[in-house]
Structure formats: C-alpha cells, structure tokens
Amino acid sequence: MRSDASRNRAAILEAARVLIAGPGELKLSAVAKQAGVGQGTLYRHFTTRDELVAALYAEEIDELVAEARRLLEQHEPLAALERWLARLAAYAQVKRGVIDAVDASAWAEISAETHTKLGQALGALLTAGAAAGVLREDVDPRDVILLSWFLAHVKPEEWDDRVPRLLEVLLAGLRSAR
Amino acid sequence: MRSDASRNRAAILEAARVLIAGPGELKLSAVAKQAGVGQGTLYRHFTTRDELVAALYAEEIDELVAEARRLLEQHEPLAALERWLARLAAYAQVKRGVIDAVDASAWAEISAETHTKLGQALGALLTAGAAAGVLREDVDPRDVILLSWFLAHVKPEEWDDRVPRLLEVLLAGLRSAR
C-alpha cells in the first residue's frame, strides 16, 4: 500500500468518526469533504457504506474480542458472559452503530467455515458455559448477537430503564434448562 | 374524506403491497406510478415511508391483536405467549417488514399513556402469565417487542435452523425466575 493511500484511509476514518458522532445520517460525500479527499478516493477505499462503518468499529470489536478472553480467565462462565454482554451494551449505548458492525464483522462471509475473531471469542465464552453446565449447549455466537439486536432499537431515553432488565432476560434465556 | 381520496389511498396501498413483495427496496416514486397517482398525492396520504409501511401492515397487526385475545382464552398463559410469538415470527418470515411495523405501531407515541391496541393485547398476555406465576412480573410489552427485533435480522436461509431455538431462548428468559 502506498504511503499516500494509507494516509488517506486514515483521514477518511478519522473524518467519519467525527461525523458519525454528530447528529443525523452519515453522508458519504460529507466524509470525503471533511477528510479532504475526493469522492473517488473514498469509494476506492470503502466500496460500501457498511464497509466504512465496519472499519470504524474495528477497534471496538477488537476490544470486545480481548475482553472475552480476559473475562473468561477471571470469572466463572456465567458471570463472564454477563459482563461481556454488559460491555457490548455499553458500547451500543454510546456508539449507536456497533451492533451492525458486530453483526457484519462476525459473519462477513456467511458461509465461511472459519469464524471470525469475534465469533471465536464469543464462542469460547459459550463453550465454557456449556461445559460448566450453566449455559444451553445449543446456542452459538450468532444466536447471541442476533438476540442482542434489540440494543440497536432501544431509544436513548429509555435505555437505563430497560436495558439492564432486558440483558437479565436474555441471560436467563441462555442458561441451561436443567 | 372525499371519495376520490379514499380510492387513491386504497390504490396506493395496493400498489405498495405489490411492490414490497418484489425484490429490492420499496421506491416511493414507483409506488405512485404503479398506483396511477402523482407524487403529491402519495405524500399527502403518507407523509413518511414509515407511515406507508405501517398502514400496509395494519391488517397483520390487527390479526396479532385478535390472536392474542383468542390464545389467552384457549391456552394457559405460557403456551399462549409461546404461540403468539410463533405467530409473530411466521409473519416476520414472510413479510419482512412486520417487526418495524409492530414496533412503530405499538409505540407510535412513545409517551402516550394509553397504550395502543397491540400494546394492550400483548400486555394482557404478559399480565396473565405474571398472575399465574409463570412469567416475570417486570417485563412489559415493549420489552418483548424489542427482544423480537432479532427476527428482522435473521437471514431467510438460516431461518429454520435458528428461529425455533431463539424463540425458545426468549421464552425461557421471560419465565418467572421463581
């Protein structure tokens, strides 16, 4: 990759980060302008809006992967999953787009045998829980992400009232039937 | 309402019903064209796309309301809720937009004290379950709809594998902790 290319890529991401925090939709033309690059350059780096957004949240996703590992070492499986979900929710509250990004990132290629990093990390959490007998054995990472989609639809003003309870319900549902 | 107005409204809905079944996004201009009305007429009847979609699914929503009542009479609360969710899922599988519509319809006015029909119907289901001691007492209709959002994100090809299990998980989460 040429040096100017990677410089531009960074500029675009930085611009997008700024603009996505602001109100309203993320306009691609505005991103290009803010980044000081042409439309063409933007589209060369990120073919679709989703690609750009996914790249934007790559950091958060890496963090979620690391967090999964860390929690797994330090807590019992159920507590680990609970905390991991809380972390996911915390991101979702502030960065409204993470869930999309997580969903996209974890199953970029629907049929890919090799799961992505995030899929693996979350999978490890679930496997540990299943092994310990505290979680259902038939749920997979995508199940959990799908169920987490509700986070993207909770309105900011109802967040504090609802989300803790909803996470509780979700977790209860995932527990081993036993 | 003038007779031509209601005729046009019906034509627009019919056109939208046809076009939404087809592939791709629902283009408002295409709806107007198909309905044989001008853009202006379309916008007069439905200010936003959401409004149009909500109207489109009004029938399904009424059906869901009726179904809630019927199930409540004929089954135990838990079974009633289970079946109701299955019905919701069935709609969601075929009519990809219902969840949005349900979400919109049930909480059109976020702060409205009077819940909408759907909110009431689902609320009755939950109340009955709580009274019987089989459901958590702290969940409300919106909680359930929020948790159902995953339905809108399940891909058609994974539907049969995942949805039954996910509904099971959801229901398990809603059961009384007892």
Place this chain on the structure above:
DNA sequence: ATTGAAGCGGACACTTTGTCCGTTTGCAAC
C-alpha cells in the same frame, strides 16, 4: 532521473426523495 503503476480528486450522471402550485373534482347548498 526515469517511468509506469497506483492513487487521486472532483465533475457529472443518475437515483430517489420531497415540495410547490396551477388545475381538476367531489359534493353540499341552493
């Protein structure tokens, strides 16, 4: 220093949304 491939930018074509306004039409009063 040369050179050509990679990268650039921004004009432009295209798509879709939403508004405006002159014209038409339903219908109620006479």
Place this chain on the structure above:
DNA sequence: GTTGCAAACGGACAAAGTGTCCGCTTCAAT
C-alpha cells in the same frame, strides 16, 4: 340542475445523495 369552493390531484421541479469516470499527479522501484 347549477354553482361555488374547499379539498384533492398530479406532475414538474428542486434538493439531496450516491456512485462512476477519467485526465492528472505522485510514489517508489530501478
């Protein structure tokens, strides 16, 4: 039946965005 007019109509048009194309520039390998 005629008339009056508010309501409704429709389609041109403005606005907003997206995605493409292509002549020019820049990097970096030689």
